[in-house]
Amino acid sequence: MRIIIIGFGVIGRGLAKVLYKKREFLRKNYGDFNVVAIADRSGAIIGEDIDLKRAIEVKEKSGKIINYPGIEKSSLEVIKDVDADVVVEVTPSNLDTGEPARTHIIESFKHGKHVVTANKGPLALYFKELMETAKRYNKIFKFEASVGGAMPIINLAKETLAGNKIISIRGILNGTTNYILTKMEEGLDFETVLKEAKELGIAETNPYQDISGLDTAAKIVILANAIMGLNKTIKDVKVRGIEKITPEALFLANKRGYTIKLIGEIVNGYLIVEPKLIPINSPLNVKGTLNVAMFETDLAKEVVVVGRGAGAEETASAILSDLISIKKMIENES
């Protein structure tokens, strides 16, 4: 399968590392996954089977893949001109405009490419348009990595729970805030924990989207649309973040057998993100940076899944499972 990678930040390089390190394993079990183009803001590398090890080194040393050496070609031109089966869209997420990912994805479909993305922005803002465009051009669109990182969630609900009516979904979908709350439960104050989380690379330099609940909101929009067939955007979510949670609140909750978690939930068509009291022995009480999701269904009843919501390899794991799924589908067709 011929793959274009658009965006070569932590996630793009994480995927490249996995495709490189697991090349033989993948070939043996699923066949070839060849990266035929990589684009970042500096330009693009194009080739029949790009040397991923070198591409990663060049990017990490110089910040620009054009030093591979590549050519001055924009991401859109790569999407249009390069012969490939799949575009992996992993540019930075923008929750205000969804761009440039939205345009990249739509142009990919128009130019006959399937798409895999980890990008929450376009999915939370333009889900319906993207799905309709994929359908119009008869292309596959997969985005397991956009919610919950390596924690199986979208494909789990759509495939392993196929046939079930999903009644509700609730979960912890942001590892940064879960880490902060877990540490605050140990008695540290918000500012101290946040500083530590930034130093450890768990929180971004600007952690506003995590702490305000906006990141979780984008994710439950994706779940509501993809799994429950709703037509929501991020404006439909009632959002409250964890800014006002104190170690004292957690201490008091603990004393009564509860903890406090930033929960995203979809119940009766309503999308809500807010800190909630959760019983200590609830399956939703997972610690540190872990993510968790609980599905309530008509046949399987409750199903809970726990996994790592972030990390380069973990996100690559979700992207890879989507790529393998597409590979199986297109081989089955031909």
Added chain:
Amino acid sequence: MRIIIIGFGVIGRGLAKVLYKKREFLRKNYGDFNVVAIADRSGAIIGEDIDLKRAIEVKEKSGKIINYPGIEKSSLEVIKDVDADVVVEVTPSNLDTGEPARTHIIESFKHGKHVVTANKGPLALYFKELMETAKRYNKIFKFEASVGGAMPIINLAKETLAGNKIISIRGILNGTTNYILTKMEEGLDFETVLKEAKELGIAETNPYQDISGLDTAAKIVILANAIMGLNKTIKDVKVRGIEKITPEALFLANKRGYTIKLIGEIVNGYLIVEPKLIPINSPLNVKGTLNVAMFETDLAKEVVVVGRGAGAEETASAILSDLISIKKMIENES
């Protein structure tokens, strides 16, 4: 899709109930699932679209589907003679011989039918033969319901975690023993709990397979073969049951922050079932009849899934997801 149901006990009827109750939902989302034959030991019903409600009523009232009215035809004859896409094999599990399910499954492949089963016996004893036969006749073979009931496990590992190397699997795969241990943790003794579990229908009249660990052993054989590509049979499992666990042992474990669970595990190619000390706050510490599985993988790292391991609707949920998956595959091909 045309379906034959072989075996019309609790699981077969559970599937029929779900297909009947969710007929419109399924039609709208996935298309038609028509049952064209049902066989039990008394005979068979054959028809273009069997009235499942009536079939269930007749079986539950008289114990014999031949009173539908049906005809005197054996399961094997039905498999050979009736035109269908898929055979659902749900006769009682036999862990000594794997029969009659093994023959039913093999004959289904030979007669051009895909197979879905919930039957542990043939899978734990003749996995390789069954997979090879399916391959030889180019048929699909799915068995999500054989392990963990409604808890997603086999398809989760093979699809949502595709691309990962599964390093180890450990879990609680038997709801009856988990219920007994949970109740004993509350101070009740083994015999009292077992009696109660039988009365509630949680334990079978002869719960030997559950308590001895044999049921769990069969399930980890299936996981080892299906997910990790090993070639094991039930004879390869080191098995110890929960017969010797006392409320006192649980009390002492609790005092030190542990509980005792019957854990099945596959680590470094070894298959072991035994009661193990598990930290109270471990994700493996799930209560009551719940099942849990923890995968250790190279990319996604740890993934945990919790769900209901038994129950007619829950098992039907897993069978249904396999049927939907086959429907999508054969429609994609044609």
